[in-house]
Amino acid sequence: MAVGCLLVGAIAGSLISQGRRRRVARRPAGPTVAELLLRLVRSSDNGVLVLNRFGDMVLHNNRAEALGLVRDNRADPRARKASEQVVETDEDVEVDLSPLEARGRQPEAVVGHVRPLGDGFTVVEAVDHSEAARLEAVRRDFVANVSHELKTPVGAIALLTEAVLDAADDVDEVRRFGGKILHESTRLGTLVTELIALSRLQGAERLPDLNVVEVDAVVREALGRTKLSAESADIQVTADAPSGLLIEGDRTLLVTALSNLLENAVAYSPAGSPVSVSRRLVDGKVEIAVTDRGIGIAEEDQQRVFERFYRADKARSRATGGTGLGLAIVKHVAANHGGEVKLWSMPGTGSTFTLRLPVYKGASSNGSAPENPERIPRLVATSQEQGGKQ
Incomplete structure (x- = not known):
């Protein structure tokens, strides 16, 4: 009798064990649907917040905090009020969740879309505009x-x-x-x-096809364009010795950018003061600097002088006939060539604008022209040859 009971128990235990193994085998490998949905919420570019019927937070992602939808572990009051309305009407609501006060670099325009989820739950999706x-x-x-x-x-x-x-x-x-x-x-x-x-x-x-351009030729032509205005203002513009440096770009745009820097230097310098142009190779970048001893630019204006139509000295700019677009053009020419324009200035001392452009990759290690210039594809002609084409 005892042996029979043991045999029945063993068979029952075996059947239960097999059933468990079958259930384990039927369980799909990898994350569950709920886990995937949670990952989706957390990785969303929009802020996501789920509230219950009492306005308490059930779930939210990091983006909701970044957009200000959640602050100090509490939902934005505007979102909670909109959520209450959605629970009552069961209709979607759009609410402005833009920051009420400026707090440094943060989203300026945030719109929340509140939708019902049923059973008193709502979801608020905040989008950064x-x-x-x-x-x-x-x-x-x-x-x-x-x-x-x-x-x-x-x-x-x-x-x-x-x-x-x-x-x-x-x-x-x-x-x-x-x-x-x-x-x-x-x-x-x-x-x-x-x-x-x-x-x-x-x-x-898109820009025209880029050619290999001689920095010295760009400097010569820009100086030629500025010669008349410099002489009229009694400004002596000087340049350092030829460098032999090469860059890849659009010559016309580069000459325009450098000419704008020179015209600015002349326009904002007192009569008799010097303006200089220098060029050098620094960390794989060709630097073309225009330095003046003019009125200088106040620190609060230095970040804005590259904006369209912005003028640090409006009266002086009107008198010189400036359009307020010259430095904006310089900035975009530099950016379109993979470079940048830097500014150093001190009121009463002067300013230095520096164009930083990538050196031509086919040049020799010092950035100058190779020994056999005929190997350079489509080398741009000198300023004298291009004079009639500008």
Whole structure:
């Protein structure tokens, strides 16, 4: 009898063990659906917050904290209020969750979408629209600035033209007003040209095929473009010895960028003061520096001088006929060539703008031209040869 009981127990134990093994074998390998959903929530680019009917947090991800949806382990009051409304109406609600006060570098425009999950639970999904808001602000500023900048010379030309018509019998007055009309029309043409250049640099239009460019040729041509304005302002512009350095890029754009730096240096320097251009190779970057002994730029303005239409000295800029686009063009030319533009300045002492561009990779170890220049593909001609093509 005892043996029979033992045999029955052994068989039952064997059957139970087999059943457990079958259940273990049927269990799928890897994470469960719940675990995958939790991973999805945690890895989302949007802030995700789940609340119960009492407004208590059930689940949230790190992005929700980064967007301010959750602070000090508590849900944003605006999100909780919207959640209560969703529980009552069972309809989706959109709520503005943008920060109420500035706290350094943080999202500026956050929109929350609140949806019901049933049983009194709601989910709040916060989306960061800060970049779109910044772009829209830039667009509005750009349109406003362009409108203002274009109205000024156009209005001046209209008034001066009326003055010429009224003084048609006075040759001296006609000449005087005619000279002013020419000045304003030239300023208008320059503004339009620079706007077109800037839009191309910032837009989707790709740069022309890059060629190997001699840094010395770029410096020579830029100096040639600035010669007349420097002589008129009684500014002596000097350059260091030729370097033989090479870079890969678009020569016309590079000359434009360097010319803008030189024109700025001349415009904001007192008569008789020097302006210099130097070039050197530092850590695989060709540095072209323009140094003046002018009025300098205040520290609070140094980060903004590369913005479109920004002028540190508005009165001086108007007097010199500046458009406020020159340094913005320099910045984008440098960026499109894989480089950057650096600024050092001190009010009352002067400024140094430095273009830093990658050295041509096919050059020798010191960045200068190789011994056999014929091996360089499509080497750009010197400034004298290109003079008529600019």
